[in-house]
Amino acid sequence: MSSETAKIPPSGPKGGNFRLSNANLPRLPGHIRQPAYDRSLISPGIVHLGIGAFHRAHQAVVIDDLLAGGATDWGIVGASLRSPATRDALAPQDGLYTLAVRSGAGSDHRIIGSVLAIDVATEKSGQLIARLANPATRIVSLTITEKGYCHTPQTGDLDEHHPDIVHDLQNPGTPRSAIGHLVAALARRRIASAAPFTVLSCDNLSGNGQTVGRIVTQFAALRSRNLAKWIEAEVAFPSTMVDRIVPETTDLDRAEISSALGMIDAWPIITEPFTQWIVEDRFPAGRPDFAAAGVQLVSDVTPFEHMKLRLLNASHSALAYLGYLAGFETIAATMTDHRFVAFARQVMQDAAQTLAMPAGTDMAAYSASLLQRFSNPALHHRTWQIAMDGSQKLPQRLLATMQDRLRLGLPIDTHALAVAGWMRYVTGIDERGRAIDVRDPLARELADIAERAGPVAERLAPALLEVSSIFGTLGNDPRMRSAVTGALAKLYALGARQAVQTFQAA
Known part of the structure; x- marks a missing residue:
């Protein structure tokens, strides 16, 4: 449900005092x-x-x-x-x-x-x-x-x-x-x-x-x-x-x-x-x-649902957390930085390797259309809005792909950086030391974990990975722990913009 609160605007020069209704x-x-x-x-x-x-x-x-x-x-x-x-x-x-x-x-x-x-x-x-x-x-x-x-x-x-x-x-x-x-x-x-x-x-x-x-x-x-x-x-x-x-x-x-x-x-x-x-x-x-x-x-929605969750929603969340940390208010603003465009594209490419789509599905074209949609200058879709309720979204959007890539013996560095972005975001303090209004059903629990661990990747990442309602058994996988801890350390050392830049260079 929306978190917005409706406010009736003052009547403008054209509006008079009429209200939209059947009669009007x-x-x-x-x-x-x-x-x-x-x-x-x-x-x-x-x-x-x-x-x-x-x-x-x-x-x-x-x-x-x-x-x-x-x-x-x-x-x-x-x-x-x-x-x-x-x-x-x-x-x-x-x-x-x-x-x-x-x-x-x-x-x-x-x-x-x-x-x-x-x-x-x-x-x-x-x-x-x-x-x-x-x-x-x-x-x-x-x-x-x-x-x-x-x-x-x-x-x-x-x-x-x-x-x-x-x-x-x-x-x-x-x-x-x-x-x-x-x-x-x-x-x-x-x-x-x-x-x-x-x-x-x-x-x-x-x-x-x-x-x-x-x-x-x-x-x-x-x-x-x-x-x-x-x-x-x-x-x-x-x-x-x-x-x-x-x-x-x-x-x-x-x-x-x-x-x-x-x-x-x-x-x-x-x-x-x-x-x-x-x-x-x-x-x-x-x-x-x-x-x-x-x-x-x-007859079967599953392939299409997985494609959307793992391409659109995953890259949207990645851009939201890392873009917010980098100081971007909206997704469209984040997409003005070529480093984030390249990162979102890589999230989609990595996820695509885990999907089995019906014949004729053009995932490359779908991914390209998503990048265009994210860049729509007329949509002011706030990174903060998309970042809400991450504890409920991560399993479907990011973690399922990570599980499949690990099963296939593929690297998970791209998604690990997105998860690390979420981890730094839920500490409630941004890169400039300002408070973040974290909206999440587990916000209090996550804040307590962050406070005990402090801004140290080697303590914070393992502590958050132990939240089984989010990570399940995946949080115990040493490959997962290594990748996410390394990505979070990079975020703390370099900040989101440079972390994405070095990731691209790698």
Whole structure:
């Protein structure tokens, strides 16, 4: 979910005091694309957990296209599991918001209308469970970020000691977690002899469908073995691969977009022209005609998911940690330094050697397109934003490739430098001695380790590698310890820019 807080911009010279809403759509300039359908005729068929920026730039846009094509029963009800900020921003706008697609050529603005309502679980958990249990809900999709699954990233299993899981087992009628809500609603549907919904994870998890299916079933088994057996037998958890870069929305973005609209939009979304969605075609409860909106339906998402995690997400994280340490605020700014471009390319090349892709997949072209996308000057994607929740991201993005390369007898120096960048970042002190606002579920634990070890690579790297929830048994591999410790020592001695430079020279 997004960490942003919506702020209503002051009315500009064009904006007056109008607010984006159904009633004010006729006031929009003619070049602004509007929903090409009567929203009053649309009924919800999807409940989406985690109604943050990424969903509104990706899946909600696909559904908007399908509604424009004539679908009427696949509208979206969004749900925020924590903060009411998105609901508070969009409710006065009847769920409408602007999608601003930006590139070096300029911006294209479009109003998205597929989100019909937004629930806030912390206010009315019962109402959200009732929506999920309603037979009209045939798909429950999720973008709750890796940490929202209350699991151990290294194993993919439910973390039974997670505070939200402990709470939800004790209070099944008022859950906090997405997993608790899913199981509460599925239990109701089972009792009512109603068909279950399909659970569609759209997060960057390895085997996201299988992973969320395992987590949900494990949680259900702690409530009822029979419920777990029913979920395992009846509920579909298709896997997906989703790809679009979505920076956080700034106050300047809000002001600029509101000026372009001639009215206030409290929470527009910024994104890039590129978008991709690959979905395992397994929807026993029915689905929209995804293919009509450009979604690629396949029998096995795994190769595409691995390609994205290990090429796009891995290089993105590497650039985020090392770029932040080097003083770059955004990915695009980092990409102005040829040393970081070369390093990102090497991350992708090393990862590509571990992938087995379907015939005809051009990974070189895909990698080249990623470097172009990262360099988009119109996207101000902050390195700090991408660096969030690294303890949840490293296993899928970097460590899986390192495991495979070690198994193949290949060097891991490239990825070791990226991991070392994360290690220095989570100490909370940058290269200039300034504090870093580290946002991570394990931030306190990681800070304590860093404080005890001090800024000494030979102590800090081994100590962090012992965090088994991140590194598992990989942290005990002497090849891993040697490579990461050496890379961290280089970072402390030279700084990120020179470390990347010497790496390139090597």
